[in-house]
Amino acid sequence: MQHVKYRTRDRCMIREIAIEQLRVGMYVYDLNLAWQAHPFAWQCFLIEDADMLRKIVDSGIARLEIDNELGVDVGVTDAKQEPEVQNEPSSAGPTIIAKLSPAEQFDFARNLYANANRLMQGIMQEVRMGKPVDLAQCQPLVDNILDSMFRFPSTLLPLAQMKTRDEYTFQHSVSVAALSVSFGRVLELPRREIKEVALGGLLHDIGKATVPGKILNKPGKLDDAEFTIMKNHVVRSAELIRAMDGISEIALNAAAQHHERFDGTGYPQGLKGEQISLHGQMIGIVDVYDAITSLRVYHKPMPPTEALQKMYEWSGAHFDPKLVQAFIKGIGIYPAGSLVRMDSDKLGIVREVLPEKILQPIVQLIYDCKRLCNIPPELVDLSASDDRIKSHESFEAWGIDQMHWAEAGA
Template sequence: MLKKIPVEQLRVGMYLQSLCGSWIDHPFWRSKFVITNAKDITLIEHSGISEVWINLDKGSDVIAESKLEHQQTLSLSQTPIAENTSAIATPSAKEKPKASSMTDEMQRAAKICAKAKKSVQSMFEETRMGKAISVDHAGEIVQEISYSVMRNPNALISLARLKTADDYTYMHSVAVCALMVALSHHLNLDDEHTHEAGLAGLLHDLGKAVTPTEILLKPGKLTKEEFDIMKTHPQEGHRLLTENGFHQEITLDVVLHHHERIDGSGYPHGLAENEISLFAKMGAVCDVYDAITSNRPYKAGWEPVESIQRMSEWCEAQYDKDVFQAFISSVGIYPVGSLVRLSSGRLAVVLEQSKSLVKPIVKIFFSTKSKTYVPPQIVDLSRPTMDCKGEKIVAHEDVHKWAFKNFNEMWAG
């Protein structure tokens, strides 16, 4: 069991599970350890952190007479605890977040994305400078992303796709985290494994922090020698984490094996079929989807629908069939932000998924017959209104071909 206590009650022999404050503020490279020295308590008190979580299963409890009314307890399976901030109101671990509309969640998701990007960027920069890596804060980010996905599975995933080539490395980690969480839900994984999958997604590319910048951000095709260097990032990420005392097996496995393929053509170990874990198979699908839909220094991203189609063609050789089918269920055949042509000849943008994979909720806004914009109309194609009866998607369209101004604002706001 975990208990939240003020730092004044810390004693030698307690197991420190988490520090209630910004990971940047605390004086340790990790926050989970048994307190064996009074100096550690002094460091925590001087850091400005006022409260901590202790693990009663692994260390001492507070003395009975010093218990305070505001202390809280919760089961171990509900960790880690998200940091409270004024910008992002995170529910307590006991409280399951309630479903929210796409519009409402987009606003919260934008703040979460910005915070997560900053944290990942800071972690990468620390690694590049040779500093000890602090990954304890990553659990807080994963929790906030998980809550967003639970409130609305489309908002944060869709926003995270809207990244520039310059911030690709950091936002890619955020996007893969969200995709891993959503995929876990469709694979019916429990809360603990869902959290671990999200953490693996957030840290999967940590090894790129030590990849030479001129290779990582090269605007053209890599040479064989450069690509060989790029391909070392799974081992480098695994090394960096283990050398810093990180031992969570699922995350380490995904970091090391997210580029393995079921036909044995992947790297670094050329694993195949049952040699690859479920979580590494999940990481492979989520990593590739976000990579090919994103703008990178050397390539513009493909449209979501085109990406799903391409991955379907590759599936037999590269991805686990069941994992890929669950992934499609999580993002949709027509993911949010897809431009589609309807049977009426009108164009619409996908706003949200519905109960039917082929009948999402769309916003109709343009007539291909008159070549003019029409008054925006939101329609759930699985439950069409009378004036849209029989309307269905007949094709997906290339956004660049139509050159609509501010297209992303039509669905992302």
């Protein structure tokens, strides 16, 4: 795959330093190396321990960039000055996540998700009453989604996948925001730009608050008049977002163009190809992926791998193929939280996917399909195993409780 790279610079918090100045607790913004040339899964990350620090030094680079808002700055050597750990994501302000155990990560992600759904529910209610949307209400939530997606994407994404019919619209908004962070990271966008895309993702469907429930939740096909009303949600979203004080063009375009399609068949403007902003295309891809993999009033969730196959087929017409490939690289062909069947005829839950090893994730084996019995859960890194994934499977078909295993993985 050709490497897709879109980036701009925001120098506010970024400092270029010599390798000798690098310390544990600093947040690497850019290693100034192509991703294939270094041993880390991401270009941006926190240096958590001396081992990570040594790996960077050993890679032979002379200078790199750090983000001094997300990590310690030059001259700070005391580990006590690293960001403090807070386990409860609050809606009052952004939480800086330093070191959390897997169980704490799960609790953090679950609380974040619950808070986010509540906030979106409140915002949509206010929109319904004709009130404007306050950007300050959304900022801490977006910061928390960004922090957790940068630190433990494999915990938040599977949770974001589990939706209920009743709360679909709120849950979908949060899920789209989280997925857009994974997408932005694989495109190597600056963190500030990813944050704006995620904000656009969070707000992309707020116009749906103005669509009558009987149309929004209709189990059957919409007639022409109903479809016209439904389509208008994008125009309403754009109006509401444009009216927000301090909103960026990135966030606005991300939301306003999420139903435009690469071949010009989308709406509301029928934009084509490059006429659609990168950010609008990103939310368009993420929106469709999340919608078809979720439980809806009119369809069952499609397993993530099948959804990605479909989207790959649709790319070229509906989406830019390069972007669909980058999206798949970000979440993996078998995304975290998926149920898979191995060559050994065992079932496992995908626990962690690294962009450079999307076919060889870390899998937790839980069931023996030959003997038809549960097995003691075992974590296997497929990049160091002879076993291979044979197929993706449905939790429902095997009667496996997805939430139980999301929690058990923590």
